[in-house]
Amino acid sequence: MEAKGRVFKYGDNVDTDVIIPARYLNVSSGEELAKYCMIDIDADFVNKVQKGDIIVANKNFGCGSSREHAPLAIKCAGVSCVIASTFARIFYRNAINIGLPILECDEAAKDIEEGNEVSIDFNTGIITNITKNKTYQAQAFPPFIQKIMENDGLVEYTKRKIND
Amino acid sequence: MGMTMTQKILAHAAGLESVKAGELIQAKLDIVMGNDITTAVAIPEFKKTGAKNVFDKDKVVIVLDHFTPNKDIKAAEQCKCSREFAFDKEIKNFFDVGEMGIEHALLPEKGIVVPGDVIIGADSHTCTYGALGAFSTGIGSTDMAIGMATGEAWFKVPSAIKFNIVGKMPKNVSGKDVILHIIGLIGVDGALYKSMEFVGEGIKEISMDGRFTIANMAIEAGAKNGIFPVDDLTIEYVKEHSNKEYKVFEADEDAEYEAEYTIDLSTLRPTVAFPHLPENTKTVDEAGDVKIDQVVIGSCTNGRFEDMKIAADILRGRHVAKGVRTIVIPATQQIYLDCIKAGYVEDIIKAGAIFSTPTCGPCLGGHMGILAKGERCVSTTNRNFVGRMGHVESEVYLASPAVAAASAITGKITDPDKLEVIE
Ligand code: SF4
Numbered sequence: 001m002e003a004k005g006r007v008f009k010y011g012d013n014v015d016t017d018v019i020i021p022a023r024y025l026n027v028s029s030g031e032e033l034a035k036y037c038m039i040d041i042d043a044d045f046v047n048k049v050q051k052g053d054i055i056v057a058n059k060n061f062g063c064g065s066s067r068e069h070a071p072l073a074i075k076c077a078g079v080s081c082v083i084a085s086t087f088a089r090i091f092y093r094n095a096i097n098i099g100l101p102i103l104e105c106d107e108a109a110k111d112i113e114e115g116n117e118v119s120i121d122f123n124t125g126i127i128t129n130i131t132k133n134k135t136y137q138a139q140a141f142p143p144f145i146q147k148i149m150e151n152d153g154l155v156e157y158t159k160r161k162i163n164d
Numbered sequence: 165m166g167m168t169m170t171q172k173i174l175a176h177a178a179g180l181e182s183v184k185a186g187e188l189i190q191a192k193l194d195i196v197m198g199n200d201i202t203t204a205v206a207i208p209e210f211k212k213t214g215a216k217n218v219f220d221k222d223k224v225v226i227v228l229d230h231f232t233p234n235k236d237i238k239a240a241e242q243c244k245c246s247r248e249f250a251f252d253k254e255i256k257n258f259f260d261v262g263e264m265g266i267e268h269a270l271l272p273e274k275g276i277v278v279p280g281d282v283i284i285g286a287d288s289h290t291c292t293y294g295a296l297g298a299f300s301t302g303i304g305s306t307d308m309a310i311g312m313a314t315g316e317a318w319f320k321v322p323s324a325i326k327f328n329i330v331g332k333m334p335k336n337v338s339g340k341d342v343i344l345h346i347i348g349l350i351g352v353d354g355a356l357y358k359s360m361e362f363v364g365e366g367i368k369e370i371s372m373d374g375r376f377t378i379a380n381m382a383i384e385a386g387a388k389n390g391i392f393p394v395d396d397l398t399i400e401y402v403k404e405h406s407n408k409e410y411k412v413f414e415a416d417e418d419a420e421y422e423a424e425y426t427i428d429l430s431t432l433r434p435t436v437a438f439p440h441l442p443e444n445t446k447t448v449d450e451a452g453d454v455k456i457d458q459v460v461i462g463s464c465t466n467g468r469f470e471d472m473k474i475a476a477d478i479l480r481g482r483h484v485a486k487g488v489r490t491i492v493i494p495a496t497q498q499i500y501l502d503c504i505k506a507g508y509v510e511d512i513i514k515a516g517a518i519f520s521t522p523t524c525g526p527c528l529g530g531h532m533g534i535l536a537k538g539e540r541c542v543s544t545t546n547r548n549f550v551g552r553m554g555h556v557e558s559e560v561y562l563a564s565p566a567v568a569a570a571s572a573i574t575g576k577i578t579d580p581d582k583l584e585v586i587e
Contacts, residue, residue: 013352013441017549022528026231026238028205040551060353060386064549065528066288068205068304089357089388090288094304144188144318155212158310162213 001122003080003101005052009114014041014057015064016091020073028069030076037073051078054120056112058084062091068098075100081120083127083138085109096145099153103127105138166416168324169391170359173299173413177282185323185420194281194298196311197225199267200232200239202286202304203246209309218253219315225257225276225285226250227267230524232260235531265496265522268292268380268464273496275406279394280413284308284317289464289546291382295375296402297394297412302383322388324359325350326421329366331430336580338474339374340466340544340564343381344435346427348445356386358422361415363393366429372401373470380465381546384442436542436577437562440550448567448579458541459490459517459572460553461565463527466544467495469502471565476508478569479515481586485575490517491533497522517572529553535560542571 018041020033027033038045055074061084062070071094074082082095085106095102101122108127112118117130125138141149151157167175167182175183177191196218198206203226210218218224226246231239243260250258257276264270268289271277279297283290288302303317311317327346347354360382362375370378375392382390392398394412402410433447461467461475472494484490492512494500500522503509509519526533527545535541535554540561543553548560561577570580 015547015549017529017547017552021551022230022530025201026236026242028201028242040556060356063352063386064288064547066202066286066290066302066304068202068286068306071304072205086353086356088353088386090302090304090383093307097304097306097310142188154306154310155209158314159213162215162313 002120003052003054004119005054005080006050007054007056007112007114007116007118008045008049009112010041010055010057012058013060013063016062016067016070017064019062019070020067025067025069030072033069033073034076037077046077049077049079052080053078054118055079055082056109058109059086061087063088066090068094071095071098071100083108096148097154099149103138105136108136108138111136165420166418168359168419169361169393169413169415170299170324170389171321172415173280173282174319174321183321185321187321189319189321190316191282191319193223193284193311193315193317195223195225195277195283196308197227197267197271197283197285197290198308199230199287200228200243200246201230202308204242205305206286206308206312207245207249209306210312213309213313215313218255218312221254222256224255224312225271226255227259227264227270228261229264229266230528231530232264232523233521263497266464266467266524269468269495269499272296272376273405273498275408278402278406278408278410279398280411284311288383289380291387291389292376292380292464294379294382294389294391295372296398297392299389299391301389322357322359323422324361325355326424327360327362328364328424328426329362329429330364330426331366331428333369333429334432336434336566337432338564338566339370339377341432341435342427342429343378344437344442344445344562345432347381347385347442348435349425350385352384352441352443353386355382358387360385360387360390362390367392367395369429371470372397373468376468377465384546434564434567434579436567437548439548439559439561442546442548442562448577451577454540454561454577456488456542456571456576457539458533458535459488459568460526460533460541460543460545461568462493462495463524463545464495465546466565467493467499469499471544472499472503472508474565475569476511478566478580478583479517480511482515482573484516484572488572488575489533490572491520491526492517493520493523493525495522526553542568542577544568
């Protein structure tokens with residue numbers, strides 16, 4: 001599994017209210033939510049984002065509410081991966097459960113800049129900054145979580161378990 | 165090596181002798197909960213698993229509280245989908261307009277959650293029930309769906325931070341000030357992935373409602389859960405509200421903590437979190453001259469009876485400042501009724517405030533008190549992120565009911581001690 005794209009860079013504590021404000025939570029379709037993705041932190045994001053692009057942020061990305069609408073909006077906006085120094089725990093869980101790849105890597109989070117071209121090899125956890133000609137090693141997922149990812153999220157994983 | 169209180173509960177729910185921080189476990193769930201926003205996302209995922217029924221009709225809880233009474237057509241459709249699901253699956257604990265309240269005040273009040281339970285809720289403030297000595301944590305809609313289908317969830321066993329509470333609580337200081345002070349101290353990611361375990365002699369000083377407020381905001385420090393030991397006050401509360409069997413777990417004496425803090429209640433002052441993070445705390449003495457346009461007293465953090473009493477006691481015989489819209493929202497129907505009986509509703513209305521039916525409403529910028537550009541609100545809720553209560557250029561200041569009510573009277577952030585005494 002690989003990803004490659006241009007980077008949108010944000011700071012610390014990007015919360016779920018700016019990723020997808022509550023005023024848009026009266027719908028639950030990913031496509032609909034994606035139209036407002038990041039609107040309260042970067043109103044232009046949805047106009048600029050292209051399929052495969054990558055979000056990079058500093059610490060505690062996704063803090064705040066448990067709304068799965070947040071990773072869903074990001075995934076449906078076409079983002080292929082979120083890299084951050086750390087993630088808030090519910091966001092981390094939700095992203096895994098819906099199959100949005102996320103990686104924790106402090107070095108990459110600090111070094112990568114807005115607009116850099118970045119590629120990611122999910123099998124090795126290696127992040128390559130093509131623009132700066134640099135690589136960073138992210139933490140690999142523990143085996144149990146890898147299994148969820150291989151099954152394309154928790155629903156498929158459970159479905160197989162139920163039907164076994 | 166010993167286990168923390170949280171680890172003990174998780175080991176029990178996973179059917180294991182012991183667990184260690186960092187271990188991934190599969191635990192049995194006592195309660196799986198969702199609200200109108202998150203359940204709507206969970207239902208299609210639940211259907212995808214192929215499960216015909218929920219794992220236990222008595223253990224799934226759905227509360228329609230965020231955009232209810234339905235604020236618009238889309239919200240109405242969303243609620244309808246949860247309602248139909250609840251009826252179809254014969255879910256016993258389904259709470260709609262008429263019996264609903266804000267989920268995190270409602271579940272303890274109805275006796276649905278008790279000490280020793282393992283609870284997941286598709287709402288981040290599910291950590292509230294830690295006040296009762298339960299393991300309770302917020303998760304997303306997919307986890308809710310899988311929880312409803314299987315009665316289980318995966319967890320990474322958390323490490324813990326210990327907060328040793330000592331000293332006596334001063335006048336006009338409450339649970340809200342304790343937790344705001346702690347978040348100011350450790351930051352919004354200060355307890356990321358971890359448990360916050362509150363212990364010590366000082367806990368006796370904190371009412372049950374105050375403990376709910378403290379546990380409620382553990383997530384605002386990034387914590388997985390916040391938890392209190394079970395004492396006489398907890399048992400009294402549980403017996404009054406529930407027939408459910410409960411289990412008391414205690415941390416081992418040699419349990420390991422990543423960090424320990426001592427919080428001396430007697431040194432605390434009414435505390436306010438300035439925009440736009442709950443960690444931006446100042447004491448009311450340092451607040452300066454902050455003029456406000458709105459006050460909200462309510463939410464799962466501070467919409468309980470004690471909070472209503474504090475507000476009513478300050479508002480009684482006074483009048484809110486001109487231009488300050490003051491919105492008081494009891495968290496449940498029971499609290500609403502108790503406020504009527506106690507005469508608080510009259511006090512609050514005569515003071516020029518409004519008293520509404522239970523709803524999350526303005527807390528998440530849903531309805532019932534949205535802010536315009538540049539407006540400021542003192543709120544007893546739990547988040548003051550950019551745009552949380554309305555326009556991206558509006559501001560939310562988090563405070564206790566006492567500070568919020570006092571601020572409503574003067575029109576700026578105010579120390580309740582400094583209000584003119586009324587005869
Ligand atoms: S009152 Fe606010 S924080 Fe509590 S559940 Fe409702 S929206 Fe969430």
